[in-house]
Amino acid sequence: MDRTLTDHPLVTRAAALDAEHAGVDRRSAFTLPHGVVYLDGNSLGALPRAVADVVADVVTRQWGERLIQSWNESDWWGAPERVGDRIGALVGAAAGQTVVTDSTSANLFKVFVAASRMQPWRTRVLVDPDSFPTDLYVLESAARLAGFTVEQIHPGRAPERIAQLGDKLALVVYSSVDYRTGELWDLPGITRAAHAVGAFALWDLCHSAGVLDLQLDRDGCDFAVGCGYKYLNGGPGAPAYVYVRTEHLEGFHNPVSGWHGHARPFGMEREYDPAPSISRARSGTAPMISLLALEAALTAYDGLEVTAVRSRSLSLTAFFVECLGALALDLPVATPMEGGRRGSQVSLRHPRAYAVVQALIARGVVGDFREPDIIRLGFAPLYVSHADCLRAAQQLALVIDEKEDERGEFAQRAQVT
Numbered sequence: 001m002d003r004t005l006t007d008h009p010l011v012t013r014a015a016a017l018d019a020e021h022a023g024v025d026r027r028s029a030f031t032l033p034h035g036v037v038y039l040d041g042n043s044l045g046a047l048p049r050a051v052a053d054v055v056a057d058v059v060t061r062q063w064g065e066r067l068i069q070s071w072n073e074s075d076w077w078g079a080p081e082r083v084g085d086r087i088g089a090l091v092g093a094a095a096g097q098t099v100v101t102d103s104t105s106a107n108l109f110k111v112f113v114a115a116s117r118m119q120p121w122r123t124r125v126l127v128d129p130d131s132f133p134t135d136l137y138v139l140e141s142a143a144r145l146a147g148f149t150v151e152q153i154h155p156g157r158a159p160e161r162i163a164q165l166g167d168k169l170a171l172v173v174y175s176s177v178d179y180r181t182g183e184l185w186d187l188p189g190i191t192r193a194a195h196a197v198g199a200f201a202l203w204d205l206c207h208s209a210g211v212l213d214l215q216l217d218r219d220g221c222d223f224a225v226g227c228g229y230k231y232l233n234g235g236p237g238a239p240a241y242v243y244v245r246t247e248h249l250e251g252f253h254n255p256v257s258g259w260h261g262h263a264r265p266f267g268m269e270r271e272y273d274p275a276p277s278i279s280r281a282r283s284g285t286a287p288m289i290s291l292l293a294l295e296a297a298l299t300a301y302d303g304l305e306v307t308a309v310r311s312r313s314l315s316l317t318a319f320f321v322e323c324l325g326a327l328a329l330d331l332p333v334a335t336p337m338e339g340g341r342r343g344s345q346v347s348l349r350h351p352r353a354y355a356v357v358q359a360l361i362a363r364g365v366v367g368d369f370r371e372p373d374i375i376r377l378g379f380a381p382l383y384v385s386h387a388d389c390l391r392a393a394q395q396l397a398l399v400i401d402e403k404e405d406e407r408g409e410f411a412q413r414a415q416v417t
């Protein structure tokens, strides 16, 4: 089969779809290497152009020249809440409920313990067995400390199990989008089911913030956590964030009750008195250079409506699968194709998925591999185009045609896959 598709109607369709969704095209705001189709923004977002100048200013002027004075002059102190509100706006959270702090793993611990203290007579917790493993590890450990029991229940079965557990249930912890398959779970429905028995819902938004039209406030979400380095493009190790619904703030007791969460941090008091605001979810000093890099990165979203971003994302993933079909590539698609059940990625199954991904990277299409057999391709709507989707599908077809995945050089596992 001809893989070039030079005169194929898909080439024209890609251009038409790119024109239709041009309002979300922020590619010029990113410094992607020429010729690379980057389909790994769900792992590490691309570099927004605005970041380098901001980081240079933070390092050379704010830190280098203004020294300690920058904590006030440049409001370093208020950055976690300021950037938190910017992320909140992307996930449907009104100001004052989101703060940037620590990592997703650390925040899961903090929120789990705080939530478990709010209704300590309820001791059961539900979590997805297919959660990103850190969620399972952290919850298991935190539950042991709190004397709670974690039960692993697939999100599709959560409403039924929630109803069975009733007033024994304290909390459900689910990811809005499955990191491996890209399946989108029913955040409003599972949250409603938890509330119906008086339990709380904590959502991991790592794979959904910045690509879905999330409405945390409207959907009654109690707590949420997520990272800054995927679709939010904050860079490697960017700090994460916590959302605590306003009505829970007063009862939210952060177990890592560090001085940044104190009502009067410079009072240097002996007793901990939590800040009355979302600041109580802070613990220690934030990694300021990374945090301000994240703030600069978020300007790529300025002027964008999340509904338009979501619409472009759905179009990209649907078009990519259409291209696979046109190229007669029949790799099983692990991602549900109904729009309402799909995040912003397409995951394909292949017995040598790792080698396929390495061969694809050698051809300039960057995705990643997840155990056991997943080729994971993320479509960041701000900088991936429909033309990129077509090119990625063509290159994948060539990898398979040429049996490049059977080459030994592509089977060597690196530390990060």
Ligand SMILES: Cc1ncc(COP(=O)(O)O)c(C=O)c1O
Pocket: 103, 104, 105, 106, 132, 134, 135, 175, 179, 204, 206, 207, 227, 240
């Ligand atoms: C769904 C999900 N949760 C949590 C994490 C881990 O986040 P962190 O490394 O910030 O603790 C990841 C990382 O990829 C993730 O995909």
